[in-house]
Each structure stands twice: as C-alpha cells, then as structure tokens.
Amino acid sequence: xxxxxxxxxxxxxxxxxxxxxxxxxxxxxxxxxxxxxxxxxxxxxxxxxxxxxxxxxxxxxxxxxxxxxxxxxxxxxxxxxxxxxxxxxxxxxxxxxxxxxxxxxxxxxxxxxxxxxxxxxxxxxxxxxxxxxxxxxxxxxxxxxxxxxxxxxxxxxxxxxxxxxxxxxxxxxxxxxxxxxxxxxxxxxxxxxxxxxxxxxxxxxxxxxxxxxxxxxxxxxxxxxxxxxxxxxxxxxxxxxxxxxxxxxxxxxxxxxxxxxxxxxxxxxxxxxxxxxxxxxxxxxxxxxxxxxxxxxxxxxxxxxxxxxxxxxxxxxxxxxxxxxxxxxxxxxxxxxxxxxxxxxxxxxxxxxxxxxxxxxxxxxxxxxxxxxxxxxxxxxxxxxxxxxxxxxxxxxxxxxxxxxx
Amino acid sequence: xxxxxxxxxxxxxxxxxxxxxxxxxxxxxxxxxxxxxxxxxxxxxxxxxxxxxxxxxxxxxxxxxxxxxxxxxxxxxxxxxxxxxxxxxxxxxxxxxxxxxxxxxxxxxxxxxxxxxxxxxxxxxxxxxxxxxxxxxxxxxxxxxxxxxxxxxxxxxxxxxxxxxxxxxxxxxxxxxxxxxxxxxxxxxxxxxxxxxxxxxxxxxxxxxxxxxxxxxxxxxxxxxxxxxxxxxxxxxxxxxxxxxxxxxxxxxxxxxxxxxxxxxxxxxxxxxxxxxxxxxxxxxxxxxxxxxxxxxxxxxxxxxxxxxxxxxxxxxxxxxxxxxxxxxxxxxxxxxxxxxxxxxxxxxxxxxxxxxxxxxxxxxxxxxxxxxxxxxxxxxxxxxxxxxxxxxxxxxxxxxxxxxx
Numbered sequence: 001x002x003x004x005x006x007x008x009x010x011x012x013x014x015x016x017x018x019x020x021x022x023x024x025x026x027x028x029x030x031x032x033x034x035x036x037x038x039x040x041x042x043x044x045x046x047x048x049x050x051x052x053x054x055x056x057x058x059x060x061x062x063x064x065x066x067x068x069x070x071x072x073x074x075x076x077x078x079x080x081x082x083x084x085x086x087x088x089x090x091x092x093x094x095x096x097x098x099x100x101x102x103x104x105x106x107x108x109x110x111x112x113x114x115x116x117x118x119x120x121x122x123x124x125x126x127x128x129x130x131x132x133x134x135x136x137x138x139x140x141x142x143x144x145x146x147x148x149x150x151x152x153x154x155x156x157x158x159x160x161x162x163x164x165x166x167x168x169x170x171x172x173x174x175x176x177x178x179x180x181x182x183x184x185x186x187x188x189x190x191x192x193x194x195x196x197x198x199x200x201x202x203x204x205x206x207x208x209x210x211x212x213x214x215x216x217x218x219x220x221x222x223x224x225x226x227x228x229x230x231x232x233x234x235x236x237x238x239x240x241x242x243x244x245x246x247x248x249x250x251x252x253x254x255x256x257x258x259x260x261x262x263x264x265x266x267x268x269x270x271x272x273x274x275x276x277x278x279x280x281x282x283x284x285x286x287x288x289x290x291x292x293x294x295x296x297x298x299x300x301x302x303x304x305x306x307x308x309x310x311x312x313x314x315x316x317x318x319x320x321x322x323x324x325x326x327x328x329x330x331x332x333x334x335x336x337x338x339x340x341x342x343x344x345x346x347x348x349x350x351x352x353x354x355x356x357x358x359x360x361x362x363x364x365x366x367x368x369x370x371x372x373x374x375x376x377x378x379x380x381x382x383x384x385x386x387x388x389x390x391x392x393x394x395x396x397x398x399x400x401x402x403x404x405x406x
Numbered sequence: 407x408x409x410x411x412x413x414x415x416x417x418x419x420x421x422x423x424x425x426x427x428x429x430x431x432x433x434x435x436x437x438x439x440x441x442x443x444x445x446x447x448x449x450x451x452x453x454x455x456x457x458x459x460x461x462x463x464x465x466x467x468x469x470x471x472x473x474x475x476x477x478x479x480x481x482x483x484x485x486x487x488x489x490x491x492x493x494x495x496x497x498x499x500x501x502x503x504x505x506x507x508x509x510x511x512x513x514x515x516x517x518x519x520x521x522x523x524x525x526x527x528x529x530x531x532x533x534x535x536x537x538x539x540x541x542x543x544x545x546x547x548x549x550x551x552x553x554x555x556x557x558x559x560x561x562x563x564x565x566x567x568x569x570x571x572x573x574x575x576x577x578x579x580x581x582x583x584x585x586x587x588x589x590x591x592x593x594x595x596x597x598x599x600x601x602x603x604x605x606x607x608x609x610x611x612x613x614x615x616x617x618x619x620x621x622x623x624x625x626x627x628x629x630x631x632x633x634x635x636x637x638x639x640x641x642x643x644x645x646x647x648x649x650x651x652x653x654x655x656x657x658x659x660x661x662x663x664x665x666x667x668x669x670x671x672x673x674x675x676x677x678x679x680x681x682x683x684x685x686x687x688x689x690x691x692x693x694x695x696x697x698x699x700x701x702x703x704x705x706x707x708x709x710x711x712x713x714x715x716x717x718x719x720x721x722x723x724x725x726x727x728x729x730x731x732x733x734x735x736x737x738x739x740x741x742x743x744x745x746x747x748x749x750x751x752x753x754x755x756x757x758x759x760x761x762x763x764x765x766x767x768x769x770x771x772x773x774x775x776x777x778x779x780x781x782x783x784x785x786x787x788x789x790x791x792x793x794x795x796x797x798x799x800x801x802x803x804x805x806x807x808x809x810x811x812x
Contacts, residue, residue, distance in 0.1 A: 053741045054734030054759070084730050086760030119727025120761050307713070307799075308807055315808035321525025324490050328460030335459045353460070354492030355526055393713075395801050401714055402721035 003282040003371045003391075005274035007158040011148070013141035014175050014196040016040035016238025020135035021143060021150050024127050027079030027117055032150035034128060036100065036135045037074040037194065043238040044200075045071050045112075046207035048214050050231035056083030057093040058113040059232060065097070068109040070203070073100050074234065076192065077128060078151050078179070079117040092123040099129040103136055114232050116179060116192055117153055148177040151192055154400060155181045157275045161267040163260045165199060167253070172198050172241040174260050178268040181277050191218065193233040193268060199257060200239030202247040209258050210235050217265035220297075220388045221273050222304045235261065273389045278396030281313045284374040288385035295332055296386035299377060302330040310393035313373065318364025320349040327377060339380030345373065409688040409777045409797075411680035413564040417550035420581050420602040422446035422644025425549035426541035427556050430533050433485030433523055438556035440534060442506065442541045443480040443600065449644040450606075451477050451518075452613035454620050456637035462489030463499040463529075464519040465638060471503070474515040476609070479506055480640065482598065483534060484557050484585070485523040498529040505535040509542055520638050522585060522598050523559055554583035557598055560806060561587045563681045567673040569666045571605060573659070578604050578647040580666050584674040587683050597624065599639040599674060605663060606645030608653040615664050616641050623671035626703075626794045627679050628710045641667065679795045684802030687719045690780040694791035701738055702792035705783060708736040716799035719779065724770025726755040733783060745786030751779065 017037060024034040039045070047066055049059050065071065075096060082089045097111035104111075115123065148158035162175040176195030201209070214233055239245065246253050274282050285303050290296035303309055306326040312319035323342060328335075342350035345367035349359050367373060423443060430440040445451070453472055455465050471477065481502060488495045503517035510517075521529065554564035568581040582601030607615070620639055645651065652659050680688050691709050696702035709715055712732040718725040729748060734741075748756035751773035755765050773779060 052731060052734040053738070054730050054743055081727070084727050084756070084760050086758060089760070119725075119731065307803070311804050311807035314804065317808070319525075321487075321490050324460050325458060325525065328458040332459075337460055350490070352492060354490050354495070393804055395804050397713070398717050398720065398799060398801050398804055401717035402723070 002157045002275040008160040011144035011160045015198040016240030017196045018139035019143035020139045022131040022135045024131040033078045035076045035147045035150045040238045044203045045236050046210040047234045057089035058115045061093045062112040065109045071112045072106040072110040074112050076114040081117050081119045082115040082123040084120040092125040151179040159271040161264045176264045180272040191231045196236040198238050198241040200245040201237035213261040213265040217269040221269045222390050276391035277400045278394040279391040281392040282372045283390050286376045286387040289378040290384040291382035293384045299330040300388040304390035313392035314394045316368040318368045341378040343376040408563045408681040414566045417566045419547035421604040422646030423602045424545035424547050425553050426545045428537040428541045430537040439484045441482045441553045441556045446644045450609045451642050452616040453640040463495035464521045467499045468518040471515045477518045478512040478516040480518050482520040487523050487525045488521040488529040490526040498531040557585040565677040567670045582670045586678040597637045602642040604644050604647040606651040607643035619667040619671040623675040627675045628796050682797035683806045684800040685797040687798040688778045692782045692793040695784040696790040697788035699790045705736040706794040710796035719798035720800045722774040724774045747784040749782040
C-alpha cells in the first residue's frame, strides 16, 4: 500500500503534445503497455539518463537521437527493459523508431525510445510495431493520466503532477508523469519521467533547468540503492503557449520555470518513494550542521541504505541505536560524536553521543507509529544541510523482488 | 537455518588460557551470557576493532587498556552492547574491569572488556560483577565450545575453528571462536572473535599477522552492509608451548603462523555468513581480471550489497539482469561492458554485454537451486582478483530485524 499517495484525479493537457496508448501485449495482457507522445514541430526537449554503465539499448539510442536535434515522438513500452540485449537490442529499438518515423513522416532520429520492465529478454518488436498505426490514429491531448497507468510496472499507483506557470499566458503549465517503485537510488533509478510545458524554452536553458530540478529531487530518493539500466527523465517545451522563447537564464521568467519544474520533480520523486516496493513508511532524512552539502548527503544516504534501519522502521521500532550506528559508519572525516544530536520527529533521541536525557521510549514510539516519519541529524560541524527520502524494508519488498523478474 | 554449518563437536584447550562462564541474567535468562578468559602471565595479545565512530564503551576501553601492556583477562558479555551509553557506559565498563582486576590480582588496565547485544541500554553492571567471583572459581581450560555458545546473540550455531601448527611442538595449535550474524560488513561487523595459540609471538608480529589475516577474511564478508559499534577480533599468544618467541616476520615459523591464522579467520568469517540472519544461501562472489584488487573488491561488494540481487538469490532466481545492473553501477572508471563475462557456477550467463549465446534458463536454475552458489565476474581489464562472501535477503532477515532490538 502506497503511503499518503493517490493517483491524481486529472492531469490537464499540454498544448503541443498528443498522446496515444495501446495494449501491445509485450508482457502483460489486457493492460496498456505502449505509449507514444507526439510533439509539435519546434518543441524542445531536455533529458537526463541513468548513470549505470550497463545502460539499455533504448537509453543509448535516445541519447544519440537527442543529439541530432529536437524529437517529434517519444515511444515508451513497459514490460520489457530491452537491457542486457546487446547488438540485437539496439537493432530492435532502432526498428521501433524507424517504424514510427515512417508512419509519422519524420526521421528515425526524431524518435526517442524508452523501455522499462524485465532485463535480458528480447523486445517483442513485431508486436510493438504492429500496435503503432492504431496508436497514431488515436492521438489525444487529454491522455496524460492514461499514459501514467500504461508505463507502470511494479507501481501500485499511477503518478502524475502539474502546476500552472505563475505570470505566464493563461493555460500555460507544466505536467509530468513518472513510474518507479524498486531499483531506486540517486543517480536515477528504474524510473521513467515525462514532463511537458507549453512554454517556449531554448534547449540549453531547458537542459540546465532540468538538471537543477533533478539534483534536488530524483537524485535524493532511494528505495534499495540499486540503479537501473533504463532510467530517463524528459521534459518537453512545446512553445504552443505562443509566448516568446526563454532563451537565457537571465530571463525574468526563468526562475519561475525553475521553481515550477522543481516542484513537479519533487512531487513526482516523492511519489515514487511513497509507492516504493513493499512500502509501509515514508521517511524523510534531514542531515544538517554539516561542513559541506556532500557530507550531509553521504550521511543521509548511509542511513537510508541501511537494511537494519529500514527494517526497524518497518517494525515501527524507535531503534535509535541503529541510526546512531549508521551515522558512525558514514564517510565523515574526524566526526565528533559528542556533538551529534538526532531528532525523531520533534523528539530528541540522541545528544552528546548517547541517549538524550529526557528521552522516553513512548515518545519515540509515538513518532514511529505514524506512516510518515522525519529524522533530523545535526552534525554540529557547519551550516550545510541536505534531505533525502526513502522507504522501509518490509516482508513485501522481499516478496515482490523474489517473485518479480526485473 | 545456517547453510552448510554445524557447531564444532570439540575445540581443544590452549595451554595458558582458562575460561569461566556464567548465567548473569544480563538480558537472557537461563543461558550463559558472561565469559572470562584468563591469560597466562607473559601472554601477548593483538586485536582489531570496529571502524564505526560510534564505537561502544568497551571498545574504547579495551583499545586503551591494550596500549598499557599485555592483558591478563578478557571479559565478554552478550545481551547488551553497552553502546550509545555515553560517559555512564564508560564508567560501567570500567567498573567491570576493576572488579575483575580486584578478584584476579592485576591492574584494571590488564582487563579488556567486550560486549555484544542491544544498543543504548545501560549495562546491568551489578549483575555482571556479582557473577565474577563464581566464574573465577570455575576456570577451566577445556571450555572454548561452551564460551562460543555464551557469546551468541542472533546466531543459531556456535562458531569455532582450530588448527594444529605444522612443525611446532606437539600440541601447539590455534583455536578461535566467533559470534556474528547481522550488522555484518567489511570494516568488521557485530562480530566478536577470540583466538589463542600456545606459540610465543612478539606483540608487533602478532598484530601484523592478525591484520593480514583479517583483511583476507573478516573484511571480505557482508550480510547487510551495516557495521556494528562493538566489533573486536582478538588473538592471544600464550607462549605456553615453551618454544622460542617468534620475534620477527623473518622467522621461518612466521609464514606457518600466518597461514594457520589465515585459515582459522577464513573459516570463522565464512561461518558468520553461513549463519547470517535469515540466510538460505551462502554466496561467493569472485571478481577477476580487474586492473586493481580494490576495484575487484568494490565491484564484488556492490553486488553483495544489492537488495535486488540478494532477494533474487533468496528466490533461487537466475536473474542475471540484476547482477549485470549491479556491475554497471560499481565504481569502475571507463568500464567496457562488452568485455565483461559473468559465470554462475560453471555456467556462462553474460558475455559481450548481453546474455551468453549458449545460455539456457535451466542451466542457471540448476546452479541457483543449490544452497551454496558462486558467481564469477571477469572484468577483462587486468589480472587482479578478489572474493567476498555474502548471504541472501529473505523474509526471515526482515522478521529477525523487525523483531529484535539490536
């Protein structure tokens, strides 16, 4: 059961984007598993991809195609990752792009492919290609929510978010969908994110805004510390709002774009953690008073990746000893443990290297019993801080990953 | 259920070491939980401790006392870690040492304390001290196996190993016991190891031999990537065999000592993994053809710490995609994925960046169905190699750590 997360009741269309969806029978039957985004001529696109070196064929191809110019189509399938498939996988992804390009009247390079699902199985490329003509006939601007469902794998809730752009033309906004539930950690995860705005933004400005937004959101979540072969996060600026292009970060509208993009990325990234495999708790880990932001992040991720801490959260056990032990092995040079304070919610549990004087078990228990929990670790050695978000480690995490062939 | 591990049927005594055991009622009732090792005058001792900065009071004290000279007593309790207990914890550990020193007629500094169990609870020091006189009355050279039982926490099997020293005086040998099951990773874990030999060895030589042995054994195992606050590995050389002191690494007997110490440490460290919390598989991960040993280790630990890989092992699922994805995120600069080959047992599953041509699922399945599994990853970029040992991630790991207050 996802924690504090419901599928959005609606996601508005974005002028300049039309969406087609099909049941191609790639792995699942009787559910949509293939999505095409058609982008208006002149739409600009920015993307970040997995840092895993074993990246999937569609990632290699999408990255390469994006360098050739603005895309006209995105094609996404769930149920098969087309990863670990070598040269054949590249040919398969290329064939999907070429087929869609032929139907849509653009170059193969103007199609970006994305895949998520089982690693190491050949993509059933014939089934994908066969579904494409029907998809193009049914393109619809108002299908974001439907697309959010079609890209799910182990997700239990379809994930979407949108914001209106303050001060922009009426109806200008940013809409995004995401999928991801396991194989989640910073450096991107088994995560696909598609966002679009009808603002007009120059490609380098859009790329810069996306990287900044991702570094504060998708790079700050972890479920299990595993990175996927297929991650991609894409934002499209169609320009269909008719406003002048935001062509520099000095444009007074740039900070507004950045803020809206930050908000949508943060909401979608937290949605991924709220729907993490087997999740029963949504946990925010804030590390403050660090010498650098990096050491705050390192400490937060050390805690967030600890199976012992995560299984204590699953048990609603205020086992502060495990949090303290995780802080003690974080890569912090010259850590003065007597300066460290740890709060669970508003309850101080550790000070001066040991249990806080006023701490009583029932105070910690009351915090742990809630589905949403925050921990704050003050390192007492500076003014930097960072927050990451994670989930607990439950029986269901093991069950899902023992049963599911990623 | 431990994998391929049984409690030793006997552990021989070591001349110069006597052992006393009691039921002090520290946390458990009706089971032994307190052990004293009495060392002969002139016995030398070497030790390595946890690298966790939040190290426990007994670790701080043992490290400090060891610098003052050769110890006469080791005192070990299970059921309470005396960690995260601040100044009071140090006073408590010190009081135990002073009480034992008073009874034994030595200085407080000649007593080394060790604790394992729940973090953050005050040590019931009165109960410990009350049990000490009885322990000293019942000292017995032939009690190693009994001691191995007394130091267990979540262990299911008492762990011990011994070797005769080839070429040494008749009866000269090395005996060791260990406890550890969770909070296990390199840099030592919730791990206590006590070993003794009746050889005479100079302290610096003994320390060097111990560090070499530990780096190839206890630093190469991981259960969950968590390091404990209390780890310690101790070896004592009593000199009771009457042979001349091994006072330099140039002594021709030094390589023999090193080999025997290596063997006992390897056997004990693997015993810890075989009895890991919730274990159903014992997994050896060998990374070869690396540019450096360190990058082989980094790659092996990335795989060994992956919850997705570990839950696939639990399911006996030959899910090579997850292994490949873990290799892909290991910290290897300029990894050429097309050179990588992965074997599961003797079955080649990955070559040239994708599934091996001759691989069939049933071949991988046959390997995965066994309780002991080896993976070999050839990086194709050098001649270095390294092996680490780990366990799978099961429902029981989560259950044990959700129920047990470390």
